Amino acid sequence: MTAATEVDRLVATHGSEPPALMDIARDIQAAEGCVSPERQRQIAERLDMRIAEVRAFVGFYSFLTEEPQGSIVIRLCDDVVDRMKGFDRVRDAFEEALGVSVGETTPDGAITLTTTPCIGLSDQAPAALIGDVPVPFLSSDRARDIVSSLRVHADPTRLVTRMGDGKNRHPLVRSMVRNNLERPGTFIFGPEYRGEAIRKALSMTPFEVIRTIKTARLRGRGGAGFPTGMKWEFTRVARGARKFIVCNADEGEPGTFKDRVILTELPDRVIAGMTVAGYALGAREGLFYLRGEYAYLRPYLEDVLERRRADGLLGRDILGKRGFDFDVEIRMGAGSYLCGEETALLNSCEGRPGDARDRPPFPAESGYLGFPTSVNNVETLCCVAKILEHGAATFAELGLQQSTGTKVLSVSGDCTRPGIYEVPFGTTLEAVLEMSGGEGAGAVLVGGPSGTWVNPEGFGRRIAFEDLATGGAIVVFGPDRDLLVALEGYADFFAEESCGYCTPCRVGTQLIQRYLQRFREGRADQGDLDGLLRVARTLKTTSRCGLGQTAGNPVLTTLQSFSQVLEAGLPAVGTRRAAFDLEASVAGARALRGGDHV
Amino acid sequence: MSDRVTFMLDGHRIEAYRSQTIMDAAIEAGVYIPRLCHVPGLDPWGSCRVCTVKVNGRPCAACIQPAMDGATVENDTDELNAWRRELVEMLFVGGNHFCMSCEKSGNCELQAMAYRLGVTAPTHPYLAPERDVDASHPDIMLDHNRCILCARCVRTSRDLDGKQVFGFVYRGAERRIAVDPGVRLKDSEADVTDRALDACPVGALLRKRQGFQVPVGGRAYDHEPIGATDGEAEGAPDGASDGESLEPAASAGREAS
Numbered sequence: 131m132t133a134a135t136e137v138d139r140l141v142a143t144h145g146s147e148p149p150a151l152m153d154i155a156r157d158i159q160a161a162e163g164c165v166s167p168e169r170q171r172q173i174a175e176r177l178d179m180r181i182a183e184v185r186a187f188v189g190f191y192s193f194l195t196e197e198p199q200g201s202i203v204i205r206l207c208d209d210v211v212d213r214m215k216g217f218d219r220v221r222d223a224f225e226e227a228l229g230v231s232v233g234e235t236t237p238d239g240a241i242t243l244t245t246t247p248c249i250g251l252s253d254q255a256p257a258a259l260i261g262d263v264p265v266p267f268l269s270s271d272r273a274r275d276i277v278s279s280l281r282v283h284a285d286p287t288r289l290v291t292r293m294g295d296g297k298n299r300h301p302l303v304r305s306m307v308r309n310n311l312e313r314p315g316t317f318i319f320g321p322e323y324r325g326e327a328i329r330k331a332l333s334m335t336p337f338e339v340i341r342t343i344k345t346a347r348l349r350g351r352g353g354a355g356f357p358t359g360m361k362w363e364f365t366r367v368a369r370g371a372r373k374f375i376v377c378n379a380d381e382g383e384p385g386t387f388k389d390r391v392i393l394t395e396l397p398d399r400v401i402a403g404m405t406v407a408g409y410a411l412g413a414r415e416g417l418f419y420l421r422g423e424y425a426y427l428r429p430y431l432e433d434v435l436e437r438r439r440a441d442g443l444l445g446r447d448i449l450g451k452r453g454f455d456f457d458v459e460i461r462m463g464a465g466s467y468l469c470g471e472e473t474a475l476l477n478s479c480e481g482r483p484g485d486a487r488d489r490p491p492f493p494a495e496s497g498y499l500g501f502p503t504s505v506n507n508v509e510t511l512c513c514v515a516k517i518l519e520h521g522a523a524t525f526a527e528l529g530l531q532q533s534t535g536t537k538v539l540s541v542s543g544d545c546t547r548p549g550i551y552e553v554p555f556g557t558t559l560e561a562v563l564e565m566s567g568g569e570g571a572g573a574v575l576v577g578g579p580s581g582t583w584v585n586p587e588g589f590g591r592r593i594a595f596e597d598l599a600t601g602g603a604i605v606v607f608g609p610d611r612d613l614l615v616a617l618e619g620y621a622d623f624f625a626e627e628s629c630g631y632c633t634p635c636r637v638g639t640q641l642i643q644r645y646l647q648r649f650r651e652g653r654a655d656q657g658d659l660d661g662l663l664r665v666a667r668t669l670k671t672t673s674r675c676g677l678g679q680t681a682g683n684p685v686l687t688t689l690q691s692f693s694q695v696l697e698a699g700l701p702a703v704g705t706r707r708a709a710f711d712l713e714a715s716v717a718g719a720r721a722l723r724g725g726d727h728v
Numbered sequence: 729m730s731d732r733v734t735f736m737l738d739g740h741r742i743e744a745y746r747s748q749t750i751m752d753a754a755i756e757a758g759v760y761i762p763r764l765c766h767v768p769g770l771d772p773w774g775s776c777r778v779c780t781v782k783v784n785g786r787p788c789a790a791c792i793q794p795a796m797d798g799a800t801v802e803n804d805t806d807e808l809n810a811w812r813r814e815l816v817e818m819l820f821v822g823g824n825h826f827c828m829s830c831e832k833s834g835n836c837e838l839q840a841m842a843y844r845l846g847v848t849a850p851t852h853p854y855l856a857p858e859r860d861v862d863a864s865h866p867d868i869m870l871d872h873n874r875c876i877l878c879a880r881c882v883r884t885s886r887d888l889d890g891k892q893v894f895g896f897v898y899r900g901a902e903r904r905i906a907v908d909p910g911v912r913l914k915d916s917e918a919d920v921t922d923r924a925l926d927a928c929p930v931g932a933l934l935r936k937r938q939g940f941q942v943p944v945g946g947r948a949y950d951h952e953p954i955g956a957t958d959g960e961a962e963g964a965p966d967g968a969s970d971g972e973s974l975e976p977a978a979s980a981g982r983e984a985s
Binding site: 167171174180181182183185186189190466483485488490625626627628629630631632633634636637638639640641644645648657661664665668671672673674709 | 772774775776777778780787789792794811814815818819821822851852853855876877892894895896897898899900901902903906907908909910
């Protein structure tokens with residue numbers, strides 16, 4: 131039995147309601163290397179929850195574990211881009227230096243080695259999270275150095291040797307991460323006018339603010355592109371004793387890292403956008419959901435909030451406006467891609483596993499704790515602040531009819547200048563490749579694995595909701611890359627991140643893995659191509675949320691743009707191949723028998 | 729605003745209360761929409777997706793979708809039944825279902841659904857997951873191999889037995905039924921009289937020492953396909969109970985194993 135006083139202390143700090151579960155569980159995990167069944171029992175008792183509910187929570191998030199982990203956890207990012215940039219060598223070096231394999235802990239209980247999906251450092255891959263410390267630009271030499279250093283001081287923060295640029299050097303950040311702000315646009319990354327957006331909003335009525343956002347024709351920047359003004363209006367008119375604004379800072383789409391740079395360089399702009407939303411929607415409470423991978427930014431963001439309170443930009447009677455109260459609280463994620471989906475994010479904030487909710491009802495009607503809630507992306511909120519500062523017309527002049535303003539792109543992969551590019555909507559892929567040194571690419575994945583594969587014939591296509599809609603991830607693949615390897619990597623990602631709630635996503639993502647394996651091993655026939663297609667289409671049509679509905683996209687868009695990747699090497703129609711290797715399959719039984727005869 | 733709405737379901741006019749789901753309205757009208765996780769009287773769950781219909785051309789799960797006035801809903805179409813076959817197949821290959829040795833055979837809704845939809849043998853590879861059997865309880869067995877994660881036991885235990893014996897844990901391929909508190913059924917409040925046991929559509933939750941008591945020929949789906957009784961309700965449109973794809977009952981369990 132472990133003393134329950136520690137749990138009591140955490141409850142006193144974080145609260146005794148289920149929404150406090152994430153902070154309590156994260157703190158226990160950090161201090162004790164796991165959230166043990168005994169701790170789960172204590173937490174359940176204090177928060178008045180079922181033990182099974184706490185266990186479901188702990189079991190859902192990959193940063194929380196029931197089984198003890200080492201004092202330090204090394205999470206190697208095994209995203210497709212990292213695999214392109216030498217992940218295998220780095221993993222081998224870590225395994226050799228630590229004397230354990232991925233998934234294991236050193237015998238002294240000091241260090242656990244594991245892998246994790248995209249941590250938002252694709253432009254500086256291969257990368258890892260060591261504790262909360264992001265470590266970019268890994269090599270096998272660096273891996274060995276890191277292990278020897280950790281063996282000496284056991285302190286991940288002391289691994290920070292050379293700090294990155296910009297606010298990565300801020301005393302509360304002190305990170306090796308680089309912004310790689312290759313092309314800051316004049317809009318989102320334009321000059322700062324502290325307090326100006328809120329001042330402008332307060333000179334209007336809340337409905338005028340919503341009308342301004344509508345006039346600007348702003349659409350959500352997370353990828354789906356829902357009109358922000360409409361979302362706000364639904365939330366404004368919905369009835370509720372409380373209302374919430376949630377900033378979705380859980381970018382998890384592989385290849386996306388633009389929100390990390392916005393949060394590092396322009397956090398005030400994001401909070402200003404939230405505050406404007408609070409005024410427009412009549413919400414007094416804001417939640418800022420920060421992905422677990424960006425925990426290193428938390429002290430810095432807390433400080434930003436504190437300074438805004440001191441300056442009268444948050445808190446009571448903001449900027450002297452009587453009765454306009456609004457404040458923001460940071461909530462953490464703990465390793466779940468699905469939590470970037472707005473209803474899963476809300477479940478996570480409420481102290482539940484982050485699986486998606488059924489819609490209707492939409493969050494605008496029934497969101498956080500059942501109250502009307504508007505969930506907006508980091509970049510969207512930035513746009514809000516800038517639209518208030520410069521006017522809707524200035525914003526709407528940029529871009530296209532259905533895609534106004536600029537888009538911040540995260541470019542990575544086989545290009546010479548990976549990083550952040552702010553471009554007006556309507557910019558062609560070709561232009562993006564030129565800017566980033568990705569000319570001659572063989573393929574580009576726009577919008578991450580849930581987006582679209584584009585072949586060179588499609589490089590004239592435009593970044594826009596009218597054409598290539600994207601949350602901002604642009605992954606460049608050189609002409610010699612084997613796309614089947616990338617496809618398998620993304621299939622692994624979706625299978626790993628599926629919550630498992632609905633049949634098509636839980637089983638279908640595994641089936642896609644199984645089929646692609648057959649293709650790689652040269653065992654596939656036309657029947658497998660047909661099966662793979664049926665699974666991908668079933669996912670798209672019948673899944674419960676966006677994860678499942680897009681998990682078949684890598685396969686489907688590959689067949690549109692790169693059909694040879696899957697079709698080359700298939701035997702003629704009507705010819706069947708053995709789906710498995712008989713020799714390999716009976717090897718285990720043969721070993722048990724201890725003989726060669728079958 | 730009237731509290732009644734009217735929509736068209738495969739060409740038949742269906743009346744519903746505003747906020748009533750398409751599924752509930754269809755059940756009331758005696759029209760069968762194939763389903764596994766939904767049971768009238770329990771909160772909708774929307775996990776099996778077998779009840780996928782098209783509302784104004786857009787696919788959605790009938791059990792959670794509120795009826796909309798004037799909507800056109802497709803249900804018994806070749807296209808939708810093809811999606812359903814895929815989903816039922818996925819449930820088979822995603823678990824370990826051996827119909828020929830299962831006590832639930834003939835009374836199993838998954839097996840019956842496969843017959844109704846004409847799933848003869850899976851066309852997708854078996855995933856053959858490694859799953860546990862919890863036989864710790866003196867009277868009840870929980871076999872994760874046969875579980876389709878429909879949450880019928882979870883909801884029945886919570887809402888009808890007033891106990892909350894069951895929940896879920898882990899995600900993706902690892903997702904499975906959990907018991908409260910702890911990990912073993914014997915440590916829970918589960919009792920052999922719980923209605924949650926009857927709620928299981930497959931052979932995942934079974935009462936011990938009661939298998940194979942009903943001879944072949946007397947089991948729930950030996951003579952009629954699943955859904956047949958819904959279709960026989962008053963005013964049911966023709967064809968709602970058709971089961972032309974069914975095999976003779978005696979072969980139950982041979983194919984979809």
